[in-house]
Amino acid sequence: MTASKPLRADARRNRARILAAAEEVFAERGPAASTQEVADRAGVAIGTIFRHFPTKRDLLAAIMKELRQRLIDKAEALLADGPPGTAFFDYFTFLVESSARVDTVAGLLADEGTAIQPGEQIAAFTQTFGTLLDAAREAGTVRPDVRLDEVMALVSAATQGALAGSWPDDLRRRTLALLLDALRPR
Amino acid sequence: MTASKPLRADARRNRARILAAAEEVFAERGPAASTQEVADRAGVAIGTIFRHFPTKRDLLAAIMKELRQRLIDKAEALLADGPPGTAFFDYFTFLVESSARVDTVAGLLADEGTAIQPGEQIAAFTQTFGTLLDAAREAGTVRPDVRLDEVMALVSAATQGALAGSWPDDLRRRTLALLLDALRPR
Amino acid sequence: MTASKPLRADARRNRARILAAAEEVFAERGPAASTQEVADRAGVAIGTIFRHFPTKRDLLAAIMKELRQRLIDKAEALLADGPPGTAFFDYFTFLVESSARVDTVAGLLADEGTAIQPGEQIAAFTQTFGTLLDAAREAGTVRPDVRLDEVMALVSAATQGALAGSWPDDLRRRTLALLLDALRPR
Amino acid sequence: MTASKPLRADARRNRARILAAAEEVFAERGPAASTQEVADRAGVAIGTIFRHFPTKRDLLAAIMKELRQRLIDKAEALLADGPPGTAFFDYFTFLVESSARVDTVAGLLADEGTAIQPGEQIAAFTQTFGTLLDAAREAGTVRPDVRLDEVMALVSAATQGALAGSWPDDLRRRTLALLLDALRPR
DNA sequence: CATGAATGAGAATTCATTCAT
DNA sequence: CATGAATGAATTCTCATTCAT
Numbered sequence: 001m002t003a004s005k006p007l008r009a010d011a012r013r014n015r016a017r018i019l020a021a022a023e024e025v026f027a028e029r030g031p032a033a034s035t036q037e038v039a040d041r042a043g044v045a046i047g048t049i050f051r052h053f054p055t056k057r058d059l060l061a062a063i064m065k066e067l068r069q070r071l072i073d074k075a076e077a078l079l080a081d082g083p084p085g086t087a088f089f090d091y092f093t094f095l096v097e098s099s100a101r102v103d104t105v106a107g108l109l110a111d112e113g114t115a116i117q118p119g120e121q122i123a124a125f126t127q128t129f130g131t132l133l134d135a136a137r138e139a140g141t142v143r144p145d146v147r148l149d150e151v152m153a154l155v156s157a158a159t160q161g162a163l164a165g166s167w168p169d170d171l172r173r174r175t176l177a178l179l180l181d182a183l184r185p186r
Numbered sequence: 187m188t189a190s191k192p193l194r195a196d197a198r199r200n201r202a203r204i205l206a207a208a209e210e211v212f213a214e215r216g217p218a219a220s221t222q223e224v225a226d227r228a229g230v231a232i233g234t235i236f237r238h239f240p241t242k243r244d245l246l247a248a249i250m251k252e253l254r255q256r257l258i259d260k261a262e263a264l265l266a267d268g269p270p271g272t273a274f275f276d277y278f279t280f281l282v283e284s285s286a287r288v289d290t291v292a293g294l295l296a297d298e299g300t301a302i303q304p305g306e307q308i309a310a311f312t313q314t315f316g317t318l319l320d321a322a323r324e325a326g327t328v329r330p331d332v333r334l335d336e337v338m339a340l341v342s343a344a345t346q347g348a349l350a351g352s353w354p355d356d357l358r359r360r361t362l363a364l365l366l367d368a369l370r371p372r
Numbered sequence: 373m374t375a376s377k378p379l380r381a382d383a384r385r386n387r388a389r390i391l392a393a394a395e396e397v398f399a400e401r402g403p404a405a406s407t408q409e410v411a412d413r414a415g416v417a418i419g420t421i422f423r424h425f426p427t428k429r430d431l432l433a434a435i436m437k438e439l440r441q442r443l444i445d446k447a448e449a450l451l452a453d454g455p456p457g458t459a460f461f462d463y464f465t466f467l468v469e470s471s472a473r474v475d476t477v478a479g480l481l482a483d484e485g486t487a488i489q490p491g492e493q494i495a496a497f498t499q500t501f502g503t504l505l506d507a508a509r510e511a512g513t514v515r516p517d518v519r520l521d522e523v524m525a526l527v528s529a530a531t532q533g534a535l536a537g538s539w540p541d542d543l544r545r546r547t548l549a550l551l552l553d554a555l556r557p558r
Numbered sequence: 559m560t561a562s563k564p565l566r567a568d569a570r571r572n573r574a575r576i577l578a579a580a581e582e583v584f585a586e587r588g589p590a591a592s593t594q595e596v597a598d599r600a601g602v603a604i605g606t607i608f609r610h611f612p613t614k615r616d617l618l619a620a621i622m623k624e625l626r627q628r629l630i631d632k633a634e635a636l637l638a639d640g641p642p643g644t645a646f647f648d649y650f651t652f653l654v655e656s657s658a659r660v661d662t663v664a665g666l667l668a669d670e671g672t673a674i675q676p677g678e679q680i681a682a683f684t685q686t687f688g689t690l691l692d693a694a695r696e697a698g699t700v701r702p703d704v705r706l707d708e709v710m711a712l713v714s715a716a717t718q719g720a721l722a723g724s725w726p727d728d729l730r731r732r733t734l735a736l737l738l739d740a741l742r743p744r
Numbered sequence: 745c746a747t748g749a750a751t752g753a754g755a756a757t758t759c760a761t762t763c764a765t
Numbered sequence: 766c767a768t769g770a771a772t773g774a775a776t777t778c779t780c781a782t783t784c785a786t
Contacts, residue, residue: 554740
């Protein structure tokens with residue numbers, strides 16, 4: 001869509017370093033972390049950040065977008081390779097585990113206090129996830145009455161919860177199992 | 187314990203108004219909302235807030251404490267009156283519904299970037315909730331292998347998720363039902 | 373002059389306690405110390421302070437006035453009793469030692485960042501000190517060409533210096549000796 | 559030592575303007591003067607001040623440091639050029655005259671409620687002053703029993719006194735003469 | 745394009761002073 | 766009169782954003 005002219009090599013490199021640094025910093029310090037800190041971590045001057053992302057909000061949004069893309073990619077990979085029956089559960093687990101590492105994963109469904117435009121990515125995500133769900137339903141590994149929006153809600157809850165307390169691995173595993181069980185046919 | 191002399195009538199009134207306003211404001215805007223906004227909403231000068239709560243952090247902590255107390259009270263009420271089999275589920279539902287209104291409910295299990303001393307309240311909460319769970323287990327309405335920490339984790343997830351997107355009531359209801367189902371014996 | 377109606381017993385008591393507390397607090401913390409701290413130290417409510425001294429400045433001024441009076445009293449005592457030749461030196465020493473204990477002594481000649489009206493007290497002080505000087509001059513223990521304003525200047529310097537570094541007693545004694553020597557005939 | 563990368567031209571210019579303005583403002587209003595006033599006087603925004611001096615205390619410290627350096631430079635100049643017999647007296651006089659203009663000169667010996675790290679500068683100052691004193695002693699213009707710490711104490715007293723009342727030039731001159739006389743052999 | 749200094753609008757917090765209890 | 770809560774202006778400091786170098 002917005003083709004936005006091809007960046008110079010160094011510019012592209014900077015953009016990447018900024019995004020990486022920002023993901024780290026915001027994951028550690030929360031969205032209130034200062035842009036200056038991102039700049040330091042990225043090894044660029046603060047002006048460079050604002051050249052690439054006119055607003056702090058834009059920077060946040062860009063991170064989200066990247067994250068979302070990563071999640072979508074994973075879903076599509078599973079869709080292509082994975083066994084229909086378990087791919088759905090694997091994906092759900094993957095999402096929770098991801099959010100256990102990095103903070104912001106849950107923000108892809110909602111915002112996180114900085115309301116980002118989910119845009120069409122959300123649609124793509126939802127659709128792919130839906131396909132995984134359908135496959136599982138057909139394979140009989142998921143209750144037939146479970147709806148996609150409910151699953152999304154559960155994921156959102158689980159991922160936000162997962163990060164919140166940074167619970168012990170063991171607890172997270174057991175709780176997740178319980179959750180997934182809720183989706184299985186009786 | 188900490189009796190801290192009885193406040194003057196007007197002071198007590200203001201304290202209450204401040205807490206109420208703060209709960210609203212922080213629920214709407216997140217913990218980064220300005221103290222001035224709380225003051226405006228409460229109809230007091232900003233100095234008054236800092237007289238009652240010397241630090242913004244103290245104000246946050248006070249809100250949490252109040253919330254926790256409210257939750258504990260409700261649990262104890264259910265423990266006294268409710269039918270053992272369903273009281274547990276009612277309480278779980280109550281928690282989720284509460285957090286649909288106010289943000290911070292989940293904060294009682296974790297913090298939320300402002301690390302407040304949960305202190306003994308948490309213990310009280312956990313214990314009471316545990317008793318509800320035991321009762322339900324004995325009544326046979328809950329799977330015998332469900333552990334308290336898992337339940338707490340689910341609550342934490344559900345309440346944080348519930349607020350995040352402020353989903354439609356219908357969706358919240360369905361998702362909650364799914365969640366509760368996961369706890370029921372098969 | 374301003375007779376200002378006789379205070380009630382408790383009011384007079386409070387006034388004294390406030391002055392005492394204020395002298396302590398301002399000596400310790402400097403004139404930037406908060407009025408609240410004075411109130412706490414005096415064991416009264418802050419409103420009581422402002423009833424007695426409508427302004428912080430007034431409170432400062434009152435302390436100064438008291439101090440000055442104390443110094444004048446001492447001078448007059450020495451004038452009455454002391455041997456003419458040494459009384460002057462004793463008084464000079466007394467002033468420096470006083471200021472070594474409490475801060476604000478030097479403030480009686482100048483202000484101290486809060487410009488207080490020295491009023492007629494200064495005149496009294498200066499006059500009495502002048503009499504001591506004259507006596508010493510007549511007794512031949514002071515250089516005949518030393519003028520009163522020079523002596524006052526030296527006192528001011530010495531007292532402010534004395535407090536500044538809170539030097540060791542020994543050093544203060546030696547330096548003072550040097551200073552007094554400067555006033556003696558050769 | 560601490561080379562701290564060379565500032566950009568405009569930054570260096572601003573730093574200098576800030577220091578100059580701060581010296582003025584704090585000399586006039588005391589260390590309680592507001593940073594905003596310094597900014598106004600310097601013609602910069604308040605943020606600029608805090609970029610250069612992260613804390614008000616840092617700003618105060620920087621002023622002190624500059625002042626101290628100026629004093630040291632003068633002493634070394636006198637040490638190089640001046641006639642040994644009078645250089646010491648000239649320097650003493652210079653110190654008092656300096657403090658008649660600016661407040662803070664005495665602050666190099668003590669602090670002034672904002673306790674700044676005098677560090678090695680003090681040592682340098684003391685040593686150079688000591689050399690001047692030794693030279694004068696050898697030249698026979700100073701009493702042989704006068705010690706350096708006494709001289710420093712007198713300087714401290716004189717400079718703080720000098721500023722306090724901003725006495726008339728004439729009085730300051732006479733008092734200073736008296737003081738210096740105290741140091742001369744009889 | 746990158747740099748990093750300057751800007752200036754908040755934000756938290758303090759404190760003299762007022763005034764209802 | 767005393768009390769101590771309320772007021773609100775002032776202060777220090779932070780940070781997103783702009784812009785000269």
